[in-house]
Amino acid sequence: MPPKPKTLEERARAIAEKMPSVPGDVRRAVSEAAQVAELKPRGMPAALERFYAHLAAEGRAPEQVRTEDFRAVAANRTGFLILMKALGRFAPDVPTAAARPVKEEWDRWLNARYNARPRKPCHSGRVALAPGDWPEPWQ
Numbered sequence: 001m002p003p004k005p006k007t008l009e010e011r012a013r014a015i016a017e018k019m020p021s022v023p024g025d026v027r028r029a030v031s032e033a034a035q036v037a038e039l040k041p042r043g044m045p046a047a048l049e050r051f052y053a054h055l056a057a058e059g060r061a062p063e064q065v066r067t068e069d070f071r072a073v074a075a076n077r078t079g080f081l082i083l084m085k086a087l088g089r090f091a092p093d094v095p096t097a098a099a100r101p102v103k104e105e106w107d108r109w110l111n112a113r114y115n116a117r118p119r120k121p122c123h124s125g126r127v128a129l130a131p132g133d134w135p136e137p138w139q
Helices: 008-017 024-036 044-058 067-073 077-090 097-113
Strands: none
Touching (some): 008 024, 024 044, 024 077, 044 067, 067 077, 067 097
């Protein structure tokens, strides 16, 4: 594993080199953002590279993106959200309407997982006294 770049300029250059499939203007915007401050959330360059590499492999321009393209590059919900945030920030001209069904699928998946474990019955270890056995001041 190569050593981490030390300066922001070196880091921005390294990030740009990791995105060969990303169009130049988007790569420049990501690189400039990396020079100014930390890219948050992490993984934006990788998500953009996966997205544009997939589109190049399919032979489609970013304007021709389909729902199955978003489905193919979003291995998990977090990756999908990072991709959508990166596209909104660095490539706002890419239409994201086709991503709506994918977002709904991930939301349904997440909602199905909430409270999915069966509740365990509660057994109290306390033994209550009958009112006749209470101390005199309580009676």
